[in-house]
Amino acid sequence: MSIAESLALALKNIVSSKVRTLLTMLGIIIGVAAVIVIVGLGNGLENYVAGSFSSMGANTLTVTVMPRGATRTLETEDMYAIVAEHPEELALCSPTVSLAGGVKIGAGTTSTSAAGVSEDYSSIYHSLVSQGRDLQYSDIATRAKVCVVGAYVNQAYFGGNAVGQTLRVGGQALTIVGVLEQQESPMEEGGSDDCLYLPYSTAARLGGSRVSSYVVTMVDEARLEQSKQVLESALSGFFGSDDYYTIISMSELLDAMTGTISLLVGVLAGIAAISLVVGGIGIMNIMLVSVTERTREIGVRKSLGAKERSIMAQFVMEAAVTSALGGVIGIGLGYLLSAVAATVAARLMGEALTVSPGLFAVLAAFGISAGIGVLFGYLPATKAARLNPIDALHYD
Numbered sequence: 001m002s003i004a005e006s007l008a009l010a011l012k013n014i015v016s017s018k019v020r021t022l023l024t025m026l027g028i029i030i031g032v033a034a035v036i037v038i039v040g041l042g043n044g045l046e047n048y049v050a051g052s053f054s055s056m057g058a059n060t061l062t063v064t065v066m067p068r069g070a071t072r073t074l075e076t077e078d079m080y081a082i083v084a085e086h087p088e089e090l091a092l093c094s095p096t097v098s099l100a101g102g103v104k105i106g107a108g109t110t111s112t113s114a115a116g117v118s119e120d121y122s123s124i125y126h127s128l129v130s131q132g133r134d135l136q137y138s139d140i141a142t143r144a145k146v147c148v149v150g151a152y153v154n155q156a157y158f159g160g161n162a163v164g165q166t167l168r169v170g171g172q173a174l175t176i177v178g179v180l181e182q183q184e185s186p187m188e189e190g191g192s193d194d195c196l197y198l199p200y201s202t203a204a205r206l207g208g209s210r211v212s213s214y215v216v217t218m219v220d221e222a223r224l225e226q227s228k229q230v231l232e233s234a235l236s237g238f239f240g241s242d243d244y245y246t247i248i249s250m251s252e253l254l255d256a257m258t259g260t261i262s263l264l265v266g267v268l269a270g271i272a273a274i275s276l277v278v279g280g281i282g283i284m285n286i287m288l289v290s291v292t293e294r295t296r297e298i299g300v301r302k303s304l305g306a307k308e309r310s311i312m313a314q315f316v317m318e319a320a321v322t323s324a325l326g327g328v329i330g331i332g333l334g335y336l337l338s339a340v341a342a343t344v345a346a347r348l349m350g351e352a353l354t355v356s357p358g359l360f361a362v363l364a365a366f367g368i369s370a371g372i373g374v375l376f377g378y379l380p381a382t383k384a385a386r387l388n389p390i391d392a393l394h395y396d
Contacts, residue, residue, distance in 0.1 A: 020286065021322060023282075024279075024286045024326075025283075025322060025323070025326030025329065026282070027275050027276070027278045027280075027281075027282050028276060028279035028280075028283075028323055028326030028327055028330060028369050028372065029327075029329050029330040029333060030275050030330070031272060031273055031275035031276035031278070032327050032329075032330025032331055032365045032366075032369055033330040033331075033337060034269075034273075035269050035273055035334070035365055036330070036331060036334025036335065036337075036338065036361065036362070036365060037337045037338050037341060037357075038265060038268045038269045039265060039269055039357045039358065039361040040334070040338040040341070040355040040356055040357035040361075041265075041338070041341055041345075041355055042261055042262065042268075042269075043354075043357065044342065044345070045261055046258050046261050047354055049254065049258060050254060050258065059217055059218050059221040059250075059251070060124060060215050060217050060218070060249075060250050061215075061217075061218065061227065061228060061231060061247055061248070061250075062214070062215055062247070063079070063213065063214040063215075063216060063231065063245060063246070064213050064245065064248075065244065065245050066212070066243075073210070074238065074239075076095050076200075076211050078238065079093060079095070079214050080093055082231070082234045082235070082238070083216060086230050086231075086234070088219065089223065089227040089230045089231075090216055090217070090218065090219065090230065090231065091216075091217045091218065091219050092120045092123060092124050092217045093120065093215070093217075094117050094121040094215045095116070095117070095118055095200040095211040095213070096115055096117055096121075096200065096214065096215055097115060097116035097117075097200050097203035097207060097209070097211055097213070098113075098213075099114040099116065099170060099203055099206060099207055101169075103168070103169055103196055104167060104168040104169075105157045105167045105168075110153075110157070110194075111189065111190065111194075112196050113194065114195075114197075114203075115195075115197055115198075115203065116197070116198055116199060116200035116202060116203020116204060116206075116207075116211075117135070117197050117198075117200055118135070118199075118200055119134065119135045119137050119139070119140060121135070121197060121215070122135075122180070124215055124217050127180050127181065128181045129178045129179065129181070130151070130179050130180065130181045130182075131154070131162070131163050131178060131179040132163040132176070132179060134148060134178050135148060135197065135198075139199045139202075141201075143201045143202045143205060144199055144202065145172060145175060145198075145202060146174060146175050146176075146198065147167075147169070147174040147175070147176055147177070147197060147198040148176070148177060148179065148180060148196070148197050148198075149162055149167075149176055149178075149179055149195070149196050149197075150180050150183070150192070150193040150195040151179065151180060151182040151187055151193040152187040152191060152194040152195075153193070154179040155187065156187075156189070158176075162179050163177065163178065163179060164176065167196075169196070169198065170206040170207070172202075174198055174202075180193075180195075216231065224251050224252070228249060232247060235247075273368075276369065276372055277372070279323070279326065279372065280323070280372040280375065281376065283319050283322055283373055283376050283377060284319075284377065284379060284380060287315060287319050287376075287377050287381070288379075288380045290315075291380050291383055308385040308386065311384050311385040312381040312384070312385040313381075315377060315380055315384050316378060316381045318377070319373040319374065319376065319380070319381070320373035320377060321373070322373055323369050323370055324366065324369060324370040326369060327366045327368075327370060328366065330365065330369065331362055331365060331366060334357065334365075335357075338357065339355070341355055342354065342355040
């Protein structure tokens with residue numbers, strides 16, 4: 001019997017017992033759908049995290065200085081000098097000063113985050129100014145009482161006309177000289193558009209502290225290790241020890257997070273794949289029942305000269321087709337559930353999440369489902385092929 005004939009006979013037997021076939025495929029359908037959804041959500045989450053880190057500056061190194069106990073104190077001029085001395089690895093630098101407490105606008109106080117930065121901060125994070133101007137070197141040098149605000153602050157508190165208005169940070173009145181372009185859609189309180197930046201020199205005076213944090217960009221993100229080593233060597237030479245500073249790379253944080261997500265997705269997908277084994281056991285059980293029900297048919301075929309390999313091929317083909325059909329239905333169901341999951345995630349996170357399992361996951365799910373059919377169909381097929389034709393003909 002040819003493969004085409006075995007396939008046609010397998011489909012005929014499957015169609016003749018629709019309900020039983022569907023119930024048999026149920027474990028495969030659930031397992032494949034679960035794997036598709038989990039892998040899709042994992043890929044979507046990885047892309048979301050990568051996008052978030054990209055907006056935070058994936059090519060940046062964050063330096064935190066802990067001067068207590070050090071024989072020397074790192075001034076902003078010293079950090080700028082270190083960056084300038086290594087133009088082949090390091091590019092821009094911005095001291096950063098975080099200010100605690102709320103921002104007072106009018107009679108109310110908001111939760112808007114305020115930070116002191118340099119004139120290069122917008123370039124580091126690829127932020128553009130939509131109204132007015134950005135911070136300038138002269139603002140830093142003169143400790144100017146000015147600031148730029150995010151699109152949310154501009155729209156929510158000033159009706160879109162923030163430039164020229166004033167607000168208070170740490171009791172100091174600041175004049176708004178610029179508005180940054182919108183980063184998120186929709187804008188919301190606490191988001192990346194709910195921000196305020198003022199000169200770091202002004203912020204340091206308001207906070208009564210020295211600058212202890214810096215953001216430094218790399219010339220080439222692919223040369224992360226070299227750039228980080230250059231900066232570490234310079235700081236270690238300055239302090240005489242590596243106990244007084246830390247350097248964190250956004251790329252390393254991203255790799256760590258995506259690695260954790262991939263591990264979690266792999267574990268969850270493995271757990272979901274257990275139902276594929278359960279489905280395979282169900283297929284083997286039903287095929288054993290089918291062999292028993294068709295004992296006389298097998299006896300007739302063998303008495304007419306059918307070989308063992310033909311009988312085995314027929315039952316293995318039937319098991320494989322049943323499992324593969326379950327895999328196809330599971331893939332379709334998985335894509336449907338992925339779309340639902342993407343919608344729910346978008347509502348919960350307030351941002352679109354692309355849920356895509358990828359071609360490899362789809363092909364792997366289909367191949368594994370078909371392979372399970374062959375694997376678990378082998379025992380029933382062997383039993384059928386080894387039936388004694390005389391005993392089979394006398395079976396009632």
